[in-house]
Amino acid sequence: MKKVLEMRNINKFYFGNQVLKNVNLDLEEGEIHGLVGENGAGKTTLMNILFGMPVIHSTGGFEGEIYVNGKKVDIDSPRKAMELGIGMVHQEFMLLPNFTVTENIKLNREITKKNIFSRVFGKSLETLDFKQMRKEAREALNTIGMMGIDEWFPVAGLPVAHKQFVEIAREIDKKNLKVLVLDEPTAVLSEAEAETLLNVIRTLSQKGIAIIFISHRLAEVLAVSHRITILRDGAVVDSGPASSFTLAEVAEKMVGRKIEALNLPKRQKEPSDDDIIMSIRNLQVKMPGEEVKDFSIDIRRGEILGIGGLAGHGKLGIANGIAGVYPASGTVLLEGKPYKLNDPMYALANGIVYLSEDRRGVGLLLDESVEMNIVATAVQAFGKFTKRFLFLNLLDKKAIREHALKMIKELDIRCKGPTQPVRRLSGGNQQKVCLARAFTLEPKILFVSEPTRGIDVGAKRLVLDHLVQMNRNLGVTIVMTSSELAELRSICDRIAIVAEGKLSAILPPSASDAEFGLAMAGELQEVAQRG
Template sequence: MTGARVVVSSDQDKKPHEGAPVLAARGIGKRFGGIVALSDVHFELASGEIHALMGENGAGKSTLMKILSGVYPQYEGEVLLDGMPVSFANVRQAEAAGIAIIHQELNLVPELTVADNVFLGREPRIAGLVIDRKAGRAAARDLLGRLGINLDPDMRVGNLRVGEQQLVEIAKALSFSARILIMDEPTSALSPLECERLFRIVRQLAREGVAIVYISHRIDEVMHLADRVTVFRDGRHVMTSIMTELTEDHIIAAMVGRDLLAATAADMTERGATLLSVRDLTLEKPHRRGWRKVLRGVSFDLHAGEILGIGGLLGSGRTEILETIFGSATGRPGGEIRIRGELADIRSPRDARRLGLAMVTEDRKGQGLHLQSSITDNVALPLVGRLARFGIRSFAGETRLARQAVQALGIRCESVGQAAGTLSGGNQQKVVIGKWLATQPRVLLLDEPTRGIDVGAKREIYDLVFHLARKDGLAIVVVSSEMPELLLLSDRILVMSEGRQTGLIKRDEASEERIMQLAAPYGRKAAA
């Protein structure tokens, strides 16, 4: 059984990028039909370097990484490994050469356990014949322990949350003895605590000499972590620079081709009517020994025009609050939900939608969109029956609805007939939001609304959220793992810790330190 060795070594004054590149891409070009994904791109990576690769969605970052890792064997230009030209026909050849990749989109088998997924295709065997599951569990437990990941190796991956599945992906990639590790948005579903844990591992690997390509939209994250940064825009190389010589504004300008002012909070001028009231909300989920409470006594009111943020660490119960309110939670819910003062019996998303609620899930590709279907089909999906005439779909009505969403939300597309899966991450998110806005909700639940989208698209989503609350009077709940986002958007922030509500604080009283204090496992004591 092989694995990425993680050791703690002393910090040294070094500039890893000054050595000969362990991996280099020269004049790389890639087309998909008539679309140019990459044009004459250059990239170098040195041993022991953490090299950030940045750019807006569609800039070509992931395309280059898929070329380097053997996913795309056909391309223009050449790839050099230790100065020698190489060409990988598939991912296995790249892995054999010491290149491992963590894809942005999860690549796990839901029906298998954590241990089975980590070592899939490389299972330890007894006498080379029978799979040694005991050894596999032990090796997986050891690797997860090194990474500081508290997951049961025997747990079925399909039962894990998105963020937990991302941690399994990281463990799986590091289980190879990789000389080069490509990480494509590895923290997109992680809380600040999990991010810091990952950063420690990344730094340790770099000190050992592992070369790391780190793709992320989070500028503060890469400035904190990377030695150098390369920026792509529209499939072309724009900039490579030492990170210490740059500011956040420099990186943003290189990514978007213009100065982009930071979004500013649009304050709520006055509190509207109470649209949603939650009292003593609870949720129990099946457990090996019966039932386990994942929510305990959550209570709050939400008013028209208000944005309520929900913060907390991964597994604190943030998403479960939204799912329980929306009727999509698995398990036994409890407590009281009132809509405009009337007691609501919400047993399914259909009940919630009928009462004027809408929910945008954190996993837009798995739960929010049908990727092979058109923008029209996705936007119109909740309203197909309402738009139909005599039981026959109204394609004209659906198209009109989709065009209204495209225009209102600024969705960049060729036409409303374009497949949702071909859009950038930010535009996909707008399609999901447009789908639910078409139902004309009064309460909008947003779970990680900017996960995996670039800085320009984030600004557009923020502006949209403020417009929906301040101009249209929607009551909005936002769950976010990004602290700056939570502080920017929220009028009040409800903080969760281990399934319990530990604080409900106003915007002017909120700070990262205060939220993290309440979110920590001892947050209940701090709040007492």
């Protein structure tokens, strides 16, 4: 079979940190090649290299070689990739909502026709040939079985699933398409919609288009792929025919890695089932891409509970639902009393503090100072660090400064001082500012999502150390959601694995890679509460 693509010995460094390590990937004509790995395994970086994305070339480029149809190529831009017949449907939609389906499919490849003015003054005065554009858009939609999508309908009014199919139709419309990269194409689709998409992928394969299929839904990858490549920590750990893997084997190879255990201090009183601080039953959370369908668990007072699972299965939705960030339903008891969902201020008032996975987008006021970021929520929610003057509540700048200096010292926040804008701090120090804000709110339960995402190894260890200290010294119950299973295993008492929006298993940190792999795949037959 003819090889249409080869990526040989690909290495990539970001600011001294190697994120791809001698990766090899090849693709045959008409082949569906599944590419799997945890968040941070290197899948997106590898595809960004293939598609010539600016983020690669603005950070020093990469090492290695790429061949298309046996010829070595230099892909230095997305335009070059498209000229070579490489198309990509990104995880985030790249559609213009106020344009029609046809206009989006033909964007930057519009068809024009001559008129009386263009014949005199040149091609620049040609007009759009809407009839031909509509015809070709219709053909692309029909090719992927989307007869029900009106090609003149505005994209803004389409269901999410139809938007995904429009993205694919846009790539299919490119006449020289040889390789199509699909990055998490089913993440926002229902099971029925996902099955339709898998059939579309099979159809494209039969037409000779080679496809790289990236998905955290491992059952789909096994169902549709001819071959599978598994990445872990930037390296290929296995590659072979899809038929040679079981779902559990793929999951195990994705998550297995060396665990660096932290030296955890003993508690005066160990958590137990006799002292439940929060009881969650039948929780549902409408968080796009991380929907929780039916999650139940009892959280022990004083424990560090880990929540893990593959991306898109709902692990991030749990904290967002409890904190009132996304619409939630279900029954929750806090210290035996009914807990009100969908009210962020109620959550704060009752000692439920949430540190978002989106540190820069939600967790921080980037243009404000370190000290204001540390106290902002406490000021707004509880009126702390203020003093009364006549009829006004004014900021107590002396108290703010004293508290900020204390937090900077305790958490070793590397900054020029309390007045430095948070935007100018490193990722690790920004995360420590978030932790300082959490300390300041004196939580009963701290829900923290992806606390080490995007920070270097040294800073990761410091952040985990501080969470352990918060738990041991202040008795704070911590619920930590992370894509890094090794981190969960290093500090957590128990780890709840979420699969398909539901609790798959509760495992001790010492459970085997195989058990975690089975749980992430939703293959454990019984919920193991062995903590």
